[in-house]
Structures are given as structure tokens and as C-alpha cells.
Amino acid sequence: MKLLMLLTFMALAEFDYQRRSAHSCPDLCACTFSLSAAEVVCGHSSLTHFPITGLLPNITRLSIQATNLSSITASHLSAVPLLNYLQLYYTNLASLPSELLGVLPHLDTLDLTGNQLVELPPNFFSHASLRNLVMKSNQFKKAEASWFPTNSSLTWLDFSRNHLTSISAALLQKLPHLQILDLSDNILQDLQADTFRNLHHLETLNLAGNKLTSLKPTTFANNLKLKQLFLQENQLKELPATLLQSLQHLEFLLLNQNKLQHLPIGLLDGRKPSFRTILTGNPWECEGKMEYLWKWLTINPQNVLFQEEITCVSPETLKHYQVASLNETQLGIKSQIL
Template identity: 45%
Template sequence: MKSWCFLAFLWLAYFCYGTLSCPALCKCYSRRAEVVCNEIPMTDYPSEALPNDTTLLTIQFTNVSSISEQDLNATPVLTGLHLYSNHLQNLSSHLLRGVPLLSTLDLTGNKLSELPVDVFSHAPLINLVLKNNLIKKADSNWLPDNSSLVWLDLSGNQLTEMPTALLQKLPNLDNLDLSNNRLHKVSANSLDSLAKLERLNLQNNKLETLHEFMFHSTRNLTYLFLSRNKLNKLPQNLFEELRHLRLLSLDYNQLSHIPAGLLDPLKFLDEEGLDLSDNPWLCDGKVEYLWRWLKKNKEKVFLPNTIICAKPEALVGRPVISLTENELNLQS
């Protein structure tokens, strides 16, 4: 009788909570089929101890240095895998073949550099985060054609060129983060395939200028981050298709002037949605367009009094918006 009760208890526990196994030092939350391994002295991926019904798995701040297709075969219904800040150096080819339901993969803060062909194929990924690794080139063969990817984060790597060939496979992408890389040029057609793109982060790169047609296919762009580059000039019609833009950051660049009409298409900027601070503005006659635009749209500018003159000497430190027509030698 006792043995029958014990077996019934085990059956009930399995039915309600799933498999009873759990990796050592990890926490398993059976009701939501989640496993969390956080800040433990783990060196190997715990595939043998993972419940096979796991749908969410987090392994972070450990010494795990590799993961293979065989490792992931242990969790065939996995939908979210977060491998934040481990010591991963290599990923196996066809990594995701055993997790056909995986939609989110986060590999932030590892030591990944070169990744094999088809590494992210075989799963319907929606979110892919490769932030803060050592990647120098994003290969177009990582993902299949017409990928379902919506979110791609390649920030904090060592990219020197836009991954144009890879982006051409991502027609559903609405968020692209390439900040904190070493990009020095963006070709005219780099974003042509990203008609659904809403958020683009290119801040903290080495861009000196942008092609005038760069944003002509990204009409849904809403948030654009270009701060902390080396931008010293911008084409007059650069933003002409961005009529839904709500936020634009151009702070910490090398802009001394902007062309007349540049900001006119941006009718729907949020309050304080434009940041032009910390540029070396030359306050001569060519700054008239910026001066007039600031006066008319002050509420759309973040800290307008930080847009200050770097030259001429007589106006150094003066906010552009505070200048008078006489100081700019303008005729009424």
C-alpha cells in the first residue's frame, strides 16, 4: 500500500511539475518549465541534468566555454535560451537543429569571434543577441533566407563594415543595434531590405558621413541613434523619408553646420526628441537655418542651451538659440 502511494506521489509530482531532475546548484521552476543557473562554478553545459520539458533556460556568470547541437538536444521544446556572460568561445555548426521551437537566443558577454555557417539556422529565431563579443564580421550564412528575426543586437563587437548581406535576409527586422563597433562607412543600400525597421542604433562608431539615400527604404524608422560618431557633414535630404521619426540623437559628433532643410521632414519628433549637443558649431551665417529651426521647435530639442558655439571666438560658449540677427550678420 505504501509503495503504491509513493508511486502515485511520484506520478502526481511529474504530472504537475514535470521531471524531478535539476542541475546541481541551479534552480528549476517546474510550473513554468524554467531553469536558472546563476553565478555558480559550472564549466560544462548541464545537458544531462536538464528537465526535458524545459522551455526557458538561463545560464549566466559561469565558466561554460562551449555549447553544441548535442547539448541542446536535451531540451527539445526550448523557446528561450539566455547564455549571458559566460566564457563561450565556440559554437557548433547547426547549433539549433535540436530546438525547433527556439525563438530567443541571448549570447551577450561571451568571447565569440568566428561563428560557423548555419549556426543559427534550423530554429524560428525572433530575437538574437550577440552583444559584447569579439565578432569582426557578421556572415550572411548564419541565418536562412527570409529569416523570421525581428530583433538583432550586434553591439559591442569589432565590426568595421555594415553586415549588408546578412541584413538582406531579414525582411522582418524592426530593431537593429550596431552600436559600439568600429563602423567607418555605411553604403547607400545597406538598409534597403529593412522596410519594417523601427529602431536603429549606430552610436559610438567611427562614421564621418552618411549616404543621402541611406534611409530611403526605412520609412517606418521611429528611433535613430547616431551619437558619438565622427559625423562632420550630413546630406540635405538625408531624413526626407523619415516622416515617422520620433527620436534622433546626433550629439557628440563633429558637426559645425547642417544643411538648410535637413530637419524639416521631422514633423513628429517627440518632446526633447532631438539631441544636437556637444558638436563644434560654427556660428557664422551658415548657422542661420539651425538657429531659426531651434527657435521655432525649441520644445522638440533636448537641452537646447547645450547647443553652443565653438567659433568664432567672440561667440564661444554661447547657445546658438540665444544669438541675435546682428550677431549672425543677418539682414532682417
């Protein structure tokens, strides 16, 4: 009986809270309230100013999407000091004030996708205990170490679809807790051997859609927890034989749509049974140097996705042949037991 009364009281309390809160929601926004959280979503193109009127101080999630906001200040955000999630998605922001995040001590996730940001003030993230940061689809040409504090708490950083030509070890040295790093669809042309040296907790690294032509043998030597490595849609012509040597937990490797003609001996050896790879869209030369990949495909078909699409580009007599379907004679190697 007491339990029933308690549940009834809680239900009435939440109903009353929602009833009272329903009268306080900014124009052009939708609000959701409960006893434990409050969320505001504003997604109307006619919204040109920060929706300060009607915001309650207990708001924990604020999402402003596809608007013409163009500017935001610390004074605006001081109205919602309990925010742990802030999304400013395609809101035409070209700059952000240095003190913006200082009024949000509980901020966990910041999503700035689809703006016009080119630069950020020094120490911009120093006042926020951020764990998730999304900077996707902006206009950044550089990612500066000066934006972040030493030993940042970030675990997820998405810098995809910008104009980055390089990424510095100095920046990533400040982000030792990263588990997910997305640098896809930039114009990265080269990676220094120590770029990812300090990322000992990294599990997912996305470098797809860049301009990489080669990788150093020790590029991933310190990323022992790496599980997913995306290298597709680059211009990789060859890979070091020891590139994956330290990655004993690697489960997913994408190398499709590169310029690989063969793989070095030992590259894919020692993989877990759960390991999967995609190798399609490369100009495989089905001659002597193809022996290693041919054998590996034959022995490990369960580890390869779309194996039927791994085909020869040369020589002309083998063009479009599936690599795994070839024999020793066609490859010009001596017959031997696999």
C-alpha cells in the first residue's frame, strides 16, 4: 500500500512539474521536461537570436539546429548553467568568444557541426570538462594545441570534413584519454611517425578520405588498444610490413579505394578470428608480389568482406579475375603446399 502511494505521489509530482514547465518554453522551440532532465530543441530557420526568453535554469540539454543564429555569448549560456549537452548544428557560426564555455561547468558534450568556424581563441576548451567534441563540417585548416588544456578529459574528437592538411603530435599529446578520433574527409597528406604516440587508449581511428600516400612503420606502434582502423579512400601506394604489428586487438581494417598493388609479407598475419577487412577498389597487380595476399585470402576467406570484388588490374591477361581464384601458374610462382 505504501509503495502504491509513493508511486502515485511521484507520478503526480512529475505531472505537476511538466504542467508548470510547459508554460516556459522559448518561441520556435520544443521542450521536454521530467524530474531528472530538461531538454530544449530549437530548429526553425527564422530563429536569428539565442532563445533566452523562456529558458529555465535547470535545462540539461540544448540543441539549436538549422537556424540563422550566427552568434552566441557566455551571457546567453549563463542562463542554463546545468547544461551537460550543447548542440549548435548548422547555425552559421563564424566565430566563438573565448569565455563561452566558462559558464558551463557540467558540459560533457559539445557539437558544433556544420558551421563556418575557421579558428578558435586560445584556451577555448580549458574551462570545460568535455568528454565528447564534434567539430565536423567546418572550415578549419589547422587544429591548434593551444585550444586545449594539458591532460584534457576528451574521449571522443570528431574533426571530419574540414580542411586539415596536418595533425600535430603536440595537439594529441594534450588528449591522452581519447578513445575515438575521426579525421576523415580532410586533406591530410602525411603523418609524422609520432603523431598518435600519446593515444594509449585509442580504440577507433578514422583517417578515411584524405590524401595519404604512405605511412611510417611506427605510425600506430603505441595504439595497443586500437580496434577499428579506417584508411579507405586515400592514395596509399604501399604499406610497411610491420604497420599493424602492435595492434593485437584490431578487429576492423578498411583499405579499400587506395592505390595498393600488393601487400607486404606478414602485414595481416596473427589477426583475431573476429578480424574483418575490406580490400576492394585497389589496382592489384597479379604477379609475383601478389603471392602473400593471394595465400592469405585463400587461407582466411572468413576474414574478408566482399572478397569477390578483390580483382586484378594487371597483367592484361588476368584483368578482372578474382585474386582468390588464381593459381600458382597464373601468378608465376612455384607450386607449393599452402
